[in-house]
Amino acid sequence: MAGNSQRRGATRKPGSKKGASVGTGGHGRKSLEGKGPTPKAEDRPYHAAYKKKVAAEKRTVAGQGRSGQRSASASRSAGGGRGGRTSSTHEIVSGRNSVVEALRAGIPVSTVYLAARLEADDRTREIVSTAAESGYPLLEVSRTELDRLTDGSVHQGVAIQVPPYAYADDEDLLDAAEASEQPALVVALDGVTDPRNLGAVLRSAGAFGAHGVLVPERRAAGVTASAWKVSAGAAARVPVARVKNLVRTLQAYREAGVFVVGLDGGGDVAIGDVAFAEDPLVLVVGSEGKGLSRLVREQCDAIASIPIASAVESLNAGVAAGIALYEVARRRAS
Template sequence: MAGNSQRRGATRKTGSKKGASTGTGGHSRRALEGKGPTPKAEDRVYHVAHKRKVAAEKSGGRPSGGRGSSGGRPAGLKGGRKSSTHEIVSGRNSVLEALRVGVPIATVYLATRLEADDRTREIISIAADAGYPLLEVTRTELDRLTDGSVHQGVAIQVPPYAYADDEDLLDRAAAAGTSPLVVALDGVTDPRNLGAVLRSAGAFGAHGLLVPERRSAGVTAAAWKVSAGAAARVPVARVTNLARTLQEWKKAGVFVVGLDGGGDVAIGDLPYATDPLVLVVGSEGKGISRLVREQCDAIASIPIGGDVESLNAGVAAGIALYEVAARRA
C-alpha cells in the first residue's frame, strides 16, 4: 500500500546513502591497466594452432596431414590464392624450375591421384631431399589454392619475391664478363607481360629487369607462372624513379634504347647492341613515358602489319632481345 511506512525497506536508515569515500580514485586502476598484447595462437596451449605446432615439432617439422593425407583442408589454407606473407606458384615447369634453383619453399602441394611424369617425379625427389613439407590435397582444394589457374596438379608456397638492387644487375654482368643487357619496363602493369619478358630475358641472356615501384607490375604468382621458372634465374630490381636510374646508368657508360612504334631506326638496325645496353619497353597503350623517353639514346621500332596496331610488352621485348643476342653471338 502506498505510504505504508511499515513496509520493510520503505525507510532509509541514517547514513546508508552511498557516496564518495576517501581513496576511491585508485580502486579500479588495476582493472584499467592492459594485460599486454594477445599471445599468438600457436603460443596459447588451449588453441588448436598450438596443438598443430607441437605435432609438427614431434614429426620433425612436417605439419600434420602431410604427404599421404588426403582428407581435410591444409593448415593455414584459407581459400585464397596467396596469404599476406606467401605466394602460390603453380604448374609443373614453374615449380620444377623453382626447386632446381633452390628457391625457399614453405610447402609443396600435390593433387591426389596425380598422374606422374618425369617432372613430377623430379619435383617429389628434390622436395623430399630438401625436407620440404609435402601435402597431398584434393584437386578442388588445389583449384581454390591457385585461384583456378592451370596448376597441373602441382603448386608450391614460396616467400614474397626478394627484389634486387639496380646495381646488382650491373654486378651480375661484370661477374659474367659480358656487356650488361637489361630490360626496363615502363608502365607495364600486367604481371603476365612481366612474366613473358622474364622468360625472354632468361632465354636470350639478359642480366635482369628494371621496374619502377609505382604503376608497374610486380613479381606475383601470375608472373611466376608465365615465366616458366625464369623468375628464379633472372633478377628483378625495383627502383623509385626509373628515369633517374637510367640517367645514372648513362653516366656509367650504359646506352638506353627505347622500343616504340614511331622509332628512329628499325629493330634490324638496333644500335648499341654490343655495348652495355638497357632496352626500355613501354605499355601497349601509352608506350614509353615522356621522362623516360628523354633518357633514351635511340628509339627503335618493330615493323608490323597494318592490321595490327601494336605488340604487347612481352612480344616486343622478346624480338628485341633476340636481335641483341644475334648481334652479340
C-alpha cells in the same frame, strides 16, 4: 471453459512461483563477460596451423644458413639481393615447370602441394624427391582445394608456397654483367602493369641472356604468382630490381656507360639496325596503351621500332621485349 479453476493445471501449486532468491545479484555476471576475439589458428599452440608456422620458420632459418651454397640468382630470389626489397605476402607458384625450376634454384619453400591421384611423370618425381631431401612439408590435397589455393590457375596438380620475393638492387644487374664478362643487357619496363607481361619478359630475358629486369615500385607489375607462372621458372634465375625512380636509374646507368634504347611504334630506327646492340644496353619497353612516358623517352639514346605488317596492330610488352632481345642476341652472336 474460461475461469474453471477445477481444470487440471489451471492453478499454481503453493510455493511453485519462480522469483529472485536472496544473494543472486552477481552469480551470473562472469558468464556474461566476453573472452575477447578468438585467436587466429596459427596463434593457437594446439592447432595444426600453429605447428606448420613454427616448422616454416625453422625451415626459413635453416635455408638462410644454407644460402652460401646457392647460386647468386637463387640467393637474390630467396632474399639475398643487396639492397633488395621483398614483396609483402607469400606467393603460390603453380605448374610443373615453374615448381621444378624454383626447386632447382634452391628457393626456400614453405609447403609443397600435390593433387590427389596425380599422374606421375619425370617432373613430379623430381618435385617429390627434392621436397623429401630438403625436408619441405608435402601435402596431398584435392583438386578443388588446389584450385582454390591457385585462384583457379592451370596448376597441373602441383603448387608450392614460397616466401616473399626479394628484389635485387639495380647495381646488382650491372655486377652480374661484369661477372659474366659480357656487355650488360637489361630490360626496363615503363608502366607495364600486367604481371603476365612481366612473366613473359622474364622468360625472354632468361632465354636470350639478359642480366636482369628493372621495374618501378609504383604503377607497375611486381613478381606475383601470375608472373611466376608465365615465366615458367625464369623468375628463379633472372633477377628483378625494383627501383623508386626509373628515370634516375636510367640516368645512373648512362653515367656508368650503358646505352638506353626505348621501344616505340614510331621509332626512328628498326630494332635490327640499332647501333648500340653490341654495347652495354638497356632496352626500355613501355605499356601497350601509352607507350613510353615523356621523361623516360628523354633518357633514351635512341628510339627503335619493330616493323610489323599493319599500322593498326600493336605488340604487347612481353612480345616486344622478346623480339628486341632476340635481335640484340643475334647481333652479338654474329
